[in-house]
Amino acid sequence: MLTTRTFxxxxxxxxxxxxxxxxxxxxxxSLPCVGVSAQPANTPSILEMPGNVVRVPFTxxxxxxxxxxxxxxxxxxxFILDTGSEYTILTQKAISDLLKLPYxxxxxxxxxxxxxxxxxxxxxxxxxxxxxxNLLHRDILVTVExxxxxxxxxxxxxxxILGADILHHFVLRINYERHYVEFIKPGSFHPKEDYAEIPLxxxxxxxxxxxxxxxxxxxxxxxFKYLLDTGAALPLLLxxxxxxxxxxxxxxxxxxxxxxxxxxxxxxxxxxxxxxMGPFPMNNLVGSFQDISLYPDTTHLQGRQGILGNxxxxxxxxxxxxxxxxxxxxxxxxxxxxxxxDRSGLFLxxxxxxxxxxxxxxxxxxxxxxxxxxxxxxxxxxxxRWPVSFFGLDGLTKRFRMEEGKKIHLTxxxxxxxxxxxxxxxxxx
Numbered sequence: 001m002l003t004t005r006t007f008x009x010x011x012x013x014x015x016x017x018x019x020x021x022x023x024x025x026x027x028x029x030s031l032p033c034v035g036v037s038a039q040p041a042n043t044p045s046i047l048e049m050p051g052n053v054v055r056v057p058f059t060x061x062x063x064x065x066x067x068x069x070x071x072x073x074x075x076x077x078x079f080i081l082d083t084g085s086e087y088t089i090l091t092q093k094a095i096s097d098l099l100k101l102p103y104x105x106x107x108x109x110x111x112x113x114x115x116x117x118x119x120x121x122x123x124x125x126x127x128x129x130x131x132x133x134n135l136l137h138r139d140i141l142v143t144v145e146x147x148x149x150x151x152x153x154x155x156x157x158x159x160x161i162l163g164a165d166i167l168h169h170f171v172l173r174i175n176y177e178r179h180y181v182e183f184i185k186p187g188s189f190h191p192k193e194d195y196a197e198i199p200l201x202x203x204x205x206x207x208x209x210x211x212x213x214x215x216x217x218x219x220x221x222x223x224f225k226y227l228l229d230t231g232a233a234l235p236l237l238l239x240x241x242x243x244x245x246x247x248x249x250x251x252x253x254x255x256x257x258x259x260x261x262x263x264x265x266x267x268x269x270x271x272x273x274x275x276x277m278g279p280f281p282m283n284n285l286v287g288s289f290q291d292i293s294l295y296p297d298t299t300h301l302q303g304r305q306g307i308l309g310n311x312x313x314x315x316x317x318x319x320x321x322x323x324x325x326x327x328x329x330x331x332x333x334x335x336x337x338x339x340x341x342d343r344s345g346l347f348l349x350x351x352x353x354x355x356x357x358x359x360x361x362x363x364x365x366x367x368x369x370x371x372x373x374x375x376x377x378x379x380x381x382x383x384x385r386w387p388v389s390f391f392g393l394d395g396l397t398k399r400f401r402m403e404e405g406k407k408i409h410l411t412x413x414x415x416x417x418x419x420x421x422x423x424x425x426x427x428x429x
Contacts, residue, residue, distance in 0.1 A: 047169065048134035052188035056131045057180050061154040062394045063233025063310050065174070065181070067162065070129040072099055077159040080150065081181060082231030083320065084307065085163035086204050089120065090142040092159050096123060107141060112265060114292065119144040133183060135166060149259045152349040153233070155356075155393030161231065164205035168322045174230070176314035177332050186323040195319065195328035196278040200228070202325055203302050209327065211308065212276040213238075215249060215287075221274070224305040228320070228327070232309030234258060235339060236275065237267075237288040242305045248289055253429055256347050256362050257288045267291065269429060275312070280331060282312065286341050286429055311339070343425035344400035344408065345369040348380070350393045358388050358396060360412075364428065368408075372423040379413040400425065 058065045058081060065081040075095065079088075090096060096103075104122040111118050120141040128135045140160075150158045171184040200207045207228040214221040215238075222245040226236065237257070238246050249270030257265040272287040315335045319328040345367020351357045360378040363370050380388050380396070388396055400408070406425045411418060 046134075046136040048136065049183070049185065050132050052185045054131050054133045054183045055180050056133075056183065060176065060179055060314075061156060062397060064150065064154055064158075065230055065310070066154065066156075066158065067130065067181070069162070071095070071159075072101075072127055073129070075099070078157060079160045079162045080158060080231055081167075082161045082163055082229070083167060083207055084227050084229030084231045085161045086206055087165050088138065088140045088161060088163040090123070090140055090160045091146065093121075093142050093144060093146075095159065096142050101126070103142075106144075109141075111147065114290075116147070118147050130162075130183075138166070149264075151355060152351070152361075153259055153393070155350040155358075157355065164207075167320075168202070168205035171322065172320040174313070174318050174320070176310075176316075177334070186321075189319075189321065191319065191321075191328050195330050196280070198278045198327045198329065200320075200325045200327055202322065205322070207320060207322070207325075207327070208302070208304060209308070213272065213306075214274045215246065215272050217273055221276070225303060226306045226308040227304050228313075229307045229309055230313065232258075232307050233311065234288055234307075234309040235285045235311040236272070236309060237290060237307040238272075239292045239305055240289050241291060241293040246289075246305060251429060252289070253364050253367075255364055257290065265290065271429060277312065277316065277329060280316075280329070280335070282315070282339075285312070285339050340398075340401040341427065341429070342397075342400050343368070343402070343404060343406075343427060344423070345428060346374065346400060348393060348397060355393075356389050358393055367428045368423040368426050369421075372421045374410070374412065374421055375414070377414070380410055381413050381418065382411040384409050385411070 056067055058067045066078050067081055069077055069079055071077045101123050104124055107120050107122065109118040109120055110116075120143050122139060123142055124139050126138045126140050128138060171186050171189040173182040173184060175181070198209055200209050202208070208225055209228055210223045210225055212221040213224045222243070224238070224243060224246075234257070240246050240248065248268055249272070252268040252270035254268050255266065257267045257269070259265065267288055267290040269286055269288055272285045274281055274283050275285060315332060316329040317332050321328065345364035346360055346369045347362035348358055349361045351359045358380045360374060360376050360380065362376055363374055382388060383391060383396060383399065391399070402425060404425055404427055408423055408425060410421045412421055
């Protein structure tokens with residue numbers, strides 16, 4: 001039995017873990033796919049689901065879908081909904097240690113930076129409750145160390161990933177405008193006629209799709225294979241050297257693309273002319289480019305050329321029909337809006353005990369923030385004289401995506417000094 005004293009110790013440990021993590025973005029970037037050297041065998045699992053549909057609200061935090069669940073009937077946790085992760089992963093081993101959950105064996109995963117080897121332990125017979133839906137006798141992985149640094153980019157504690165090993169049992173309908181996901185029993189799903197259908201292929205329960213893509217002006221479109229990744233907080237990422245038609249745009253900036261299992265991802269950002277989501281074209285996206293020639297082993301990529309993330313997907317009401325291997329989409333009210341783009345040159349992270357300190361992790365050379373003499377390590381204290389705690393990381397980041405020419409006023413702390421900095425937002429890509 002979990003005593004009150006032990007429960008309070010867990011809470012304090014989780015807060016301390018958040019403080020440790022809180023110094024650092026899918027997939028910015030999110031959680032690209034995770035490769036695992038061996039596959040844990042699930043014990044016979046039980047799904048208890050009232051009715052045919054369970055609607056689960058999510059918070060949309062800096063491009064990530066975050067849901068609440070009850071872990072082992074006692075502990076409320078927050079997990080990322082991640083179609084691009086093969087497994088469900090608990091990322092705070094302190095939780096499983098204090099709950100005295102037994103560990104089975106060790107596995108090794110390839111981090112989202114495609115270099116870091118991540119060690120994880122198998123936990124069998126775990127129970128999780130999501131809204132009124134009970135997932136019983138599940139096998140999950142727990143990382144040996146705190147590799148998962150997404151807290152830095154969401155600005156709030158994240159304890160794990162809800163992966164494809166669970167998601168593929170359902171038809172998932174994701175409503176980005178109203179912030180909910182429906183878990184639907186496959187036999188009870190009857191789609192409406194106003195959806196467009198895009199075929200999917202599944203490998204280890206992860207969904208892949210082919211999209212016509214044109215990177216440069218006056219060049220033909222090419223069909224690239226993408227991993228459909230709701231754990232990626234970006235429009236899309238292309239892997240250079242994975243296809244002859246993939247080359248960098250003329251104007252790119254180098255820097256941090258995002259963060260995932262294993263740490264920060266680095267590469268280039270540049271404009272992509274057009275991507276077709278079935279019959280729906282999207283123009284002038286800012287895409288990310290990662291050079292896979294730097295990495296010795298890319299077999300886990302399964303021949304894909306890229307990742308399709310939430311900042312494209314959130315322009316649609318979409319249905320992931322795993323049993324029929326298809327995605328159904330229809331544009332929502334955000335479909336025709338210009339794609340948001342950072343116009344400051346700042347890459348910000350949350351830090352501090354409660355993740356309420358906002359720190360500059362990177363400044364893009366030649367950007368407005370660079371010429372305003374804002375530096376990595378600076379702490380942003382206020383925006384237009386309002387404390388940054390009023391906006392949070394997500395709110396402040398959105399203000400750096402406002403229209404070109406908007407004036408930004410910041411107060412920053414650099415060591416013991418308080419400095420005032422101003423600049424005009426500008427497209428630098």
